[in-house]
Amino acid sequence: MKVLEKLTIASLRENKRRTLVTVLGVMLSSALILAVVGMVTSIQKMMIDWTVADTGDYHDMYEEVPVEDLKYIEENAHVEKYYYSTPLTENELGDDYETYQEYQHAAYTKSQYQPLATLPADAKGKYNIYVRYDQPKDYATIRDGILDALESSGAGYINTRTNSELLRYEGVMGDSTLSALYHMAAIVIGIIVVTSIFVIRNSFSISATERARQFGMLSSIGATPRQIRHNVLFEGLVIAVLGIPLGIILGVIAVLILVAVMNILLSGMMVADVTFSMPFWIFPVTIGLSFVTVILSSLLPAIRTGKLAPIDAIRGSNDTKIKSKKLHTPGFIRGIWGVGGVLAYKNLKRSRKKYRTTVISIVLSVATFVGLSSFLSYGMKASSTIYGNSSIDLAVAGADTDFYRELVEKFDLKDYAYYARTNALDIGLALVNHEYFEDFAQSVGVNAKDYNKVMLMNDWTMVAEETGQYRVERAHPDLRDGDEIDVELIGWSSEETLNLDTGESQHNYKTYDTSGNIKLPVTKLIDEKPLGFENYYGTLSFVSEDYYQRDRLDVDNDTFQLFAANIDDVKPIIAYLDEVEASGRFERIFYDDVKETQAQSRRIYLLISIFLYGFVAVVTLIGVTNIFNTITTNIALRAKEFAMLRSVGMTDREFKRMVRLESLMYVSKALIIGLPIGLLLSYGIYKSLAEAMDFGYIFPWSAVIISIVAVSILIGIIMRYSVKQVEKQNIIETIRDENI
Amino acid sequence: MKILEVENLVKTYGKGENKVHAVDHVSFSVEEGEFVAIVGASGSGKSTLLHLLGGVDRPTSGKVLINGEDIYKLSDDALAIFRRRQVGIIYQFYNLIPILNVVENITLPCDLDGKRVDKKRLKNLLDTLGLNDRKSHLPNQLSGGQQQRVSIGRALINDPAIILADEPTGNLDSKSGEEILTLMKLSNQKYHQTIIMITHDLEIASQADRVITFEDGKIIKDERA
Numbered sequence: 001m002k003v004l005e006k007l008t009i010a011s012l013r014e015n016k017r018r019t020l021v022t023v024l025g026v027m028l029s030s031a032l033i034l035a036v037v038g039m040v041t042s043i044q045k046m047m048i049d050w051t052v053a054d055t056g057d058y059h060d061m062y063e064e065v066p067v068e069d070l071k072y073i074e075e076n077a078h079v080e081k082y083y084y085s086t087p088l089t090e091n092e093l094g095d096d097y098e099t100y101q102e103y104q105h106a107a108y109t110k111s112q113y114q115p116l117a118t119l120p121a122d123a124k125g126k127y128n129i130y131v132r133y134d135q136p137k138d139y140a141t142i143r144d145g146i147l148d149a150l151e152s153s154g155a156g157y158i159n160t161r162t163n164s165e166l167l168r169y170e171g172v173m174g175d176s177t178l179s180a181l182y183h184m185a186a187i188v189i190g191i192i193v194v195t196s197i198f199v200i201r202n203s204f205s206i207s208a209t210e211r212a213r214q215f216g217m218l219s220s221i222g223a224t225p226r227q228i229r230h231n232v233l234f235e236g237l238v239i240a241v242l243g244i245p246l247g248i249i250l251g252v253i254a255v256l257i258l259v260a261v262m263n264i265l266l267s268g269m270m271v272a273d274v275t276f277s278m279p280f281w282i283f284p285v286t287i288g289l290s291f292v293t294v295i296l297s298s299l300l301p302a303i304r305t306g307k308l309a310p311i312d313a314i315r316g317s318n319d320t321k322i323k324s325k326k327l328h329t330p331g332f333i334r335g336i337w338g339v340g341g342v343l344a345y346k347n348l349k350r351s352r353k354k355y356r357t358t359v360i361s362i363v364l365s366v367a368t369f370v371g372l373s374s375f376l377s378y379g380m381k382a383s384s385t386i387y388g389n390s391s392i393d394l395a396v397a398g399a400d401t402d403f404y405r406e407l408v409e410k411f412d413l414k415d416y417a418y419y420a421r422t423n424a425l426d427i428g429l430a431l432v433n434h435e436y437f438e439d440f441a442q443s444v445g446v447n448a449k450d451y452n453k454v455m456l457m458n459d460w461t462m463v464a465e466e467t468g469q470y471r472v473e474r475a476h477p478d479l480r481d482g483d484e485i486d487v488e489l490i491g492w493s494s495e496e497t498l499n500l501d502t503g504e505s506q507h508n509y510k511t512y513d514t515s516g517n518i519k520l521p522v523t524k525l526i527d528e529k530p531l532g533f534e535n536y537y538g539t540l541s542f543v544s545e546d547y548y549q550r551d552r553l554d555v556d557n558d559t560f561q562l563f564a565a566n567i568d569d570v571k572p573i574i575a576y577l578d579e580v581e582a583s584g585r586f587e588r589i590f591y592d593d594v595k596e597t598q599a600q601s602r603r604i605y606l607l608i609s610i611f612l613y614g615f616v617a618v619v620t621l622i623g624v625t626n627i628f629n630t631i632t633t634n635i636a637l638r639a640k641e642f643a644m645l646r647s648v649g650m651t652d653r654e655f656k657r658m659v660r661l662e663s664l665m666y667v668s669k670a671l672i673i674g675l676p677i678g679l680l681l682s683y684g685i686y687k688s689l690a691e692a693m694d695f696g697y698i699f700p701w702s703a704v705i706i707s708i709v710a711v712s713i714l715i716g717i718i719m720r721y722s723v724k725q726v727e728k729q730n731i732i733e734t735i736r737d738e739n740i
Numbered sequence: 741m742k743i744l745e746v747e748n749l750v751k752t753y754g755k756g757e758n759k760v761h762a763v764d765h766v767s768f769s770v771e772e773g774e775f776v777a778i779v780g781a782s783g784s785g786k787s788t789l790l791h792l793l794g795g796v797d798r799p800t801s802g803k804v805l806i807n808g809e810d811i812y813k814l815s816d817d818a819l820a821i822f823r824r825r826q827v828g829i830i831y832q833f834y835n836l837i838p839i840l841n842v843v844e845n846i847t848l849p850c851d852l853d854g855k856r857v858d859k860k861r862l863k864n865l866l867d868t869l870g871l872n873d874r875k876s877h878l879p880n881q882l883s884g885g886q887q888q889r890v891s892i893g894r895a896l897i898n899d900p901a902i903i904l905a906d907e908p909t910g911n912l913d914s915k916s917g918e919e920i921l922t923l924m925k926l927s928n929q930k931y932h933q934t935i936i937m938i939t940h941d942l943e944i945a946s947q948a949d950r951v952i953t954f955e956d957g958k959i960i961k962d963e964r965a
């Protein structure tokens with residue numbers, strides 16, 4: 001090994017801790033790159049599996065190929081596999097449109113075709129052949145080749161149909177979902193690379209600074225700037241060789257875990273599982289990107305080091321250069337922190353450069369954390385608006401009250417309510433089964449023994465503001481408990497039906513008794529909403545089902561809906577409802593396993609959280625490795641200064657104070673810059689999502705507080721640790737150590 | 741033959757009221773084989789001058805010619821190679837590489853050059869320097885005088901045109917200092933080696949062929965013995 005390389009290895013060995021931390025940074029960043037790409041390819045694989053499950057594993061279908069011409073397909077070198085299905089004859093098809101539709105569908109679904117090997121030896125006639133090519137990219141050329149061969153053999157013109165869905169997911173044809181996925185991955189990787197370059201560069205800077213004297217000495221005896229530059233790059237190479245393979249292993253493990261977690265969380269929601277899939281190209285790409293990251297990280301320090309005049313390097317006067325500008329230390333610093341404070345302040349002001357790197361690392365982590373966590377809270381808010389944080393577990397509609405009673409008894413449901421909402425009044429009126437109504441009335445402090453007279457009204461309504469956001473306010477602000485409201489009976493309602501034969505829609509008008517207005521007494525205005533109405537906004541009155549004669553309001557028995565809560569296991573009920581639906585007892589029965597739907601949305605939310613927080617965590621970790629490196633090194637470089645301060649009699653107390661103040665300065669400076677950037681980011685995310693949501697900007701308080709606390713603790717710990725390392729050293733040796 | 745010519749050399753530090761003329765329009769020349777001592781008060785600019793002569797610093801203005809070559813006209817790489825082959829610098833605090841042993845430290849300039857080490861020359865040097873039985877010692881296992889001898893070996897290994905020494909004995913006891921001086925004189929007489937040495941010990945300076953006195957960045961006296 002050349003002497004310079006030997007020196008590099010020796011210095012890496014000597015600074016074991018820093019080397020380790022730098023390797024860790026490189027490892028994390030390449031693991032992150034690999035994980036992002038690996039997740040994308042795995043999701044792509046899932047889409048492919050999904051498509052294959054649905055349409056079959058073929059690229060082109062050749063219609064009605066005569067059995068004697070099959071060899072033109074079989075013998076084509078690019079055909080990887082093929083299947084057949086028997087086309088229906090004209091006779092079989094007949095004029096029946098439905099049969100034809102079925103056939104059309106069957107022709108493109110997997111269940112209908114079989115491997116060609118099973119084709120009987122004495123097969124005759126024509127077959128539809130489904131072909132998978134070995135090089136999907138060239139599907140058009142391969143197909144043309146086969147068609148030419150078939151045509152020249154006299155088979156005539158053969159119709160083909162391309163499985164474009166599969167080709168899209170295999171990345172051959174443009175697909176917007178897939179390309180969106182890849183674009184997103186590219187952006188994320190871009191962020192990772194830039195962040196990592198920034199962060200890892202620091203480690204090389206530090207090392208180059210520390211080795212400046214050595215470089216200066218080497219250069220004074222004739223090492224060229226080129227040799228020095230190469231040496232710093234060589235250091236990068238060593239770090240890369242150590243870090244990248246580890247990162248790849250870690251990345252593969254991370255993807256394996258993520259895929260497993262995704263499959264657990266999304267189980268039952270998807271047609272096909274996410275399959276761990278990492279095509280070979282991922283590895284060279286990850287290695288390449290990580291390598292570029294490391295080399296770019298070490299390039300700048302390398303160039304800078306090469307440029308130094310040797311004697312400056314020996315004196316260590318560039319990176320550690322101290323500006324001698326005049327400084328006025330604010331009085332309060334001296335007042336509160338004493339001499340130590342003054343020294344800390346001067347240190348920070350006169351060698352900003354050293355601090356900048358640490359501050360920027362913190363800024364980066366804080367900004368991503370605050371920004372992304374508010375992204376997450378919007379996700380949560382949005383998903384709760386869609387799925388609601390409803391307390392119900394089951395919803396059934398389109399059946400009658402008798403059936404609901406039957407259901408309640410059969411499955412022993414405890415908490416349930418059924419409602420009908422009538423449109424015959426100009427305010428919403430919900431008729432509630434009286435058992436539940438009595439309970440509910442009691443819970444809002446109304447004795448509903450005489451439930452035929454009690455009407456509870458929820459009078460809140462959502463008002464859209466000009467900003468596009470919503471505000472909740474009272475619809476009838478003057479209304480008081482016990483008041484009567486005038487309600488106009490609406491003369492008719494219409495029901496639209498679609499005639500399936502003619503395709504025309506048809507309005508059925510129903511006429512109600514429009515004998516003028518009626519007065520309804522409001523027993524109590526309530527804020528509470530009964531079971532199943534948690535997410536309902538708008539004026540709604542609740543009465544017992546017996547409150548108003550059904551006939552007068554003309555509520556069809558089958559407009560009732562059932563909501564039930566606190567069900568341990570909804571599955572058997574759903575199974576029963578499936579049977580009921582199949583039996584045709586109710587024409588339009590609809591039911592939803594709300595519990596499962598909500599659980600699914602929670603799981604999706606959890607999954608997104610894992611991804612986003614995982615990303616933030618790794619970015620933060622990369623940042624932390626850097627902060628650790630910068631601070632420990634800065635403190636170590638000041639060992640002499642510390643030793644001297646103590647040799648002239650600075651007490652431990654003063655010393656500790658000085659360190660504490662420096663930490664405080666770091667933290668406040670980083671937060672003062674980082675938090676606004678993070679908030680800006682979070683506002684930007686809000687703005688870009690604002691159209692899809694109907695709620696206002698949420699200030700990410702918790703993220704801000706977590707940032708402040710976490711950064712303070714982190715810096716505190718690292719500072720204390722580095723100072724401890726320095727304190728262990730012998731005062732005199734430290735002072736003597738650095739003579740030039 | 742003039743091996744070194746300095747023309748109007750200037751080096752200033754700082755700006756405005758803080759401006760320091762460390763080397764202030766200095767011109768002189770040195771003949772091949774001369775042994776020159778530079779003396780002067782601390783802070784008078786001796787080290788700065790020496791660094792400029794050795795091409796390890798950059799002048800504010802002026803020229804330094806070694807063997808007729810204007811060294812500050814060279815590219816950074818060429819200048820480094822020039823230093824490697826034509827200049828040997830000895831510092832007051834040795835500046836050895838702690839993880840390299842005696843032989844490795846001495847042969848460092850050859851290694852940088854990618855040159856095979858001349859075994860005979862190395863053996864000769866080690867003999868002359870009295871380091872034959874310390875070949876694989878690390879710097880921290882050597883006395884100050886021995887370390888300085890290693891750095892002299894390192895300066896001499898490539899047979900440079902000129903040796904520049906910045907108070908090479910300043911950090912040593914008088915006996916070790918004497919040895920170092922003897923070594924320098926020996927190489928001057930035996931190999932006709934050109935040497936420029938900074939010292940503030942007039943006793944040592946008096947043993948040189950020529951003594952240049954420095955004050956406030958200027959030469960105020962230049963005497964030949």
Ligand SMILES: Nc1ncnc2c1ncn2[C@@H]1O[C@H](COP(=O)(O)OP(=O)(O)O)[C@@H](O)[C@H]1O
Nearest residue numbers: 753754760762781782783784785786787788789
């Ligand atoms: N890197 C530097 N920055 C600013 N001033 C310097 C620097 N190096 C030397 N000086 C100044 O240049 C002058 C000459 O210094 P130096 O050549 O080291 O003196 P000597 O070696 O004769 O003791 C001194 O006044 C010193 O303060």
Ligand SMILES: [Mg+2]
Nearest residue numbers: 786787788906
């Ligand atoms: Mg000096």
